[in-house]
Amino acid sequence: MGGRGRSRTQRKHFAQSRENNWKYTKNDPEQQQNGTADNNNNRENSNPSWKPFVTQNIAFEEYYKEQGIVPPEEWNTFMDCLRSELPAAFRINSSSQCYLEIQAKLENDFMKSLQEEGTDGSEVVAIRPLPWYPENLAWQSTFSRKQLRKNKILERFHEFLKLQNEIGNITRQEAVSMVPPLFLDVRPDDFILDMCAAPGSKTFQLLEMIHHSAELGSLPGGMVLANDVDVQRCNLLIHQTKRMSTANLIVTNHEAQHFPSCHLKRTCGEGSEPQEVKELDIDQLLFDRVLCDVPCSGDGTLRKAPDIWRRWNAGMGNGLHGLQVQIAMRGMSLLKVGGRMVYSTCSMNPIENEAVVAEILRRCGGSVELIDVSSELPQLVRRPGLKKWKVQDKGMWLTSYNEVHDSRRAAVVPGMFPSGKGYMDAPEHGDDARRSQLRDNGSNGHSQNGVGTVQDPATPTTILDEEASTLPLERCMRIVPHDQNSGAFFIAVFHKLSPLPVAQKKHCYQPGKTTSTGNFQAQSLPKVKDINADEVEQVDSVGNQLSEVTMGDADILENGNDEATLDTDPSKIVEVKRPELIKLSSDGKAGPELVTRSRKLQMRGRWRGIDPILFYHEEAAVGQIKAFYGIKESFPFKGHLIVRNTDIDHVKRVYYVSKSVKEVLELNFLAGEQLKIAAVGLKMFERQKDVSTECVFRITSEGMPLLLPHITKQIVYASPVDFKLLLQYKSIKFGDFVDAEFREKASKLQFGCCAVILNKDKKTLSEPQVDASTIAIGCWRGRNSITVMVIALDIQELVERMLTYLEEDSDSLLLENKPLIAA
Template structure:
């Protein structure tokens, strides 16, 4: 017992320690839980403060934007390159020889050269074009410009001249008028006889500048070089053609694509335009620009490929009818807008681009079908980037190619437009402006920089090419050459990746690659039934829609309205996968698991005539209240409007902005809203702010037009 007692005496302290330890652990847990509660409350307070700060930032967004604009303005004034001398002896010597071949029998060449140099030392004048893809709105904007904006400017200038004795002749000479050489759609292309900086800062032009700025922001006006206006004619575009803009250009495609797409504006048109960008970032920029200028175009596709890796179609009959190949170049034809080229230009700038330009033009010819045309275009005046590239492709023997005479097209469509034929001979200069007679006489170092294709070849009919000089039409410098593919022999694909070889080795991969790019697939029948059930689509053409998976986790799809020709391109078999970033009009967002269908703002504009459900008229006053507060309660709605709203199902619907009954006007536009139990609100979207601003702009214009009446 004594031993047992000693045993229990030893155990008793251990048990007591265990109990005390458990009590201390419980206390620590309670303390930890209390600290967690304190931390949660602190995080909640911080979150509320951050949210309040974010709301304050939104409320003061205009002040932030104003400060940002002021900072940008100050930085722009400090840019140095605007102030250096526009002189480059090598540039002048090089192009003086080129222009002497363009003016062979000119008695006063020195005067022509002086005019040319004086022109390229000045910035180009402002040109803008009314976007005929929005024909009704552009026509109203044109009427406003001609009937109010310009007469007001002329009246103010005449009053200012009467009250000012020190008016200079330069200020009095500012003209705003349509370009004379644009016989087709004469009043669509306009010129202001000042450069962009003066146009932006001159007080007397502020009303015209604001008019152009606002209409450009919403896609009714396009600012571009007027020479872009002749591209559709040089391509000889028909309403059923497949057209590829191969070399992209990011923001440039917001300019070129609308001009080309005007040929597809008629209801009977079946053509399609494919815009290729070289990266996803530039593709995003192009889509943002096209969303303004080509809002409801079901026949526009945006792809993202490196130019030399653009996938070939397996069938030659599925090729493109026209390919625009505006290749990267030295860009010395843009020297009026890029004056830094005065100090950076060297004779080797064109040499560096020559071999790549040959590959790009060869690639363009491989994508066009037999009988199709490739328009090769640069913004360079260098023959090594222009005529030498065309000569190299004509002589490479990969297939028979004919150089088309496009002078007759310009003479017929734009008789007042001044141009020159391509040059037949030119000199090749070295790094130190020494003349190089031939490729065979070069040293080993120079042979790595120059190739035999840079020297002129006789009898290549290069006079069929077109050169545009800056001083003759007040434009940038351009070079155009149209080549028609005459034979069915396949041109080997110029590509950096052996896609075709891999496809031959692995048939399963070939099947994957030839599927529709970026998961665009035909619309499932059940999804089509959901669209018809929700919105009462009158169209029976289910094949006009494609679906694209947006979220694997939630099973969400975007439904795109796409033209028949565009669907053929998307579903054709390619050697390699076609990377599609945009196809047609993104009309619906669909979640099949909960049978939810939401229509987009663009889808509402494109499909409004085909909707029989979830579409109601809204008075202008209610729309303005929606745009201001983003929601309207049921008790704030007029009786008739409330009756229309109550007839809708909860969820997304389309509101037609109705004009007063006594006015003979079309609807101003459409707005996508959401119906709740107690009211309606604007539908949230990534483009909500832009759509809101656009509707406010259209409503203000409508109010002004009614006030003038």
């Protein structure tokens, strides 16, 4: 159903069914009205059986009021906003071939067709670009996802979002969740580590960033390594990122706090630098950018996950602080000197935010600075980080570590407090007397008669001095919901200035100084050694409350069924049998000694439930593929192919990896397969069973855009009318093609896979010309016919794109309401 030409009554209903509208008055087009009304009444009217979540939690309110999370005069607005539904947001994939078409459709079609006239004559905008996101690539609608699903009038828009999301041209993602990658300042050649990546919204965004300016048929120099500890969520991540069809991604399954560094020197022993180290550009896995989007209590997502109201308690944040510090410290040690790391959470709790940032600064000494990014993304409304906060433990408020009872010291650590000072660090505070007073009064500040003393929530700060951090935590960013009708988020940006100091037994904070760039730097700890990423101390492990943790960002939660997903059956151990012929080398140049050594190293890495990764060096098969498709010499092909089954004679799928990913894989092999790799590479070829052809490997639809500019054979141009016939009927006999030239050229192709390109300009083309606007489809040239080899979803996308390009001819091209059947 179309948005154009709707009746006035329809439009009225449409307008009435909304909340959170942006109203642009004619005088003030920029004016934005934040929607903070409670939507429950509306929802109940439209669905009387619907039971709203309880949007109240006394402990939550008490906690955040006490923390001064927003000024008292904003409290009611803040709470009202948290109780209202979150507007849906999505991002256009800027590396998609048709991102400009999608942008134009949103701007010229949906933005106008969904625009309404309010009762006061003002214009009500239903979708609009997020003003702070570069190049109008991210959009927000006034509707929540639920409203989009239910409102009939929005059906066409909703269908559009669904299709484009499935194809990978857009990604639905909460607006504030798009912020952290923007502060990573990603460049196309960067090696990026996404430490806690599932379900993968930010990984996808990072991939978009590195691919953004890559020409069709070429790959960026960088790569993304996306990791998550949870096997099931790793599978979601794989499914999600498959939509990107990228050769520049590795998905791993590790505890981020113990992420391996694949350090070759360590693996190979000291003294004798092994031969293979010299052959690689890298000898340790270090990254230019690290995203540390850690597991958190997730109370910033209350608007889209209202069940958190019921579950929330202050212990969630306390329980995660240690794990968050560990993960961030590991990230920092894997970051190259000069690199940037972003730490983020979707929690509002200072224990998970400023306290973690402060602890990182203390532990890293002068080797790391917290960057002032106030001039970046100026249209993003954010507030500075807190300098003061308190810790609540078992309902008691604590303002300094000295108030922590002995029995609670495993759970409440010095780093949770603004000064970060431990029990022994602050005799000058004269807290000894206070501590003994606490002990005298009994456990956790309860006096013997049961009346609370200093920890009484009603009078938490009147007796004790409040601690304040001297670190520049105001450089952290807090995004609060009622500033721009969003969720809440916390972001801090770090810059690594030098190697980390050797782990100190006690993490004392030294007073800092401000650098020439105006950024704060804590004073260097005295003993600084150039250490590798393996040597950084692993801190105390907390995080035993992980079951309660909100994993956040579950915008895309559909499990994919792919051969490369992780096996969740713990009983299954894959025995990796490596055939003699598999060699580790760049371009197959390695000598026999190296092969033997490499194989030994490979044998060490046996990961439960993980298919092995093998470079595909089968000369005969690879040569055959190359010859059949006429792959140009200029395309880096040999040495970039991998397979995931050990039986080299029955390879089903061949994956392509970028140069950057190839380097990491080679390093990983040499380092004894430390990485537990769940997915890697772009599926480029798939074996076609029971066919007679010179080459049994067909090009997949994922592989087609990358390969198309580099093949010189098995490629043919079709006139719009024949292209349309192919899309419509999927298999066409040569005699049924309309265009005689196409018929002749198609019948001269070799039996097997071929690429049919839409000749949209209807020119006579002698040489194939491929650019970003090219519309091509993978087909099979059979004995008497050409058959389409893509799934229904891809056909649907091709139809949409074809109609956009040939708009003036659309009448003659409209498909005749015949169903398109999946391949």
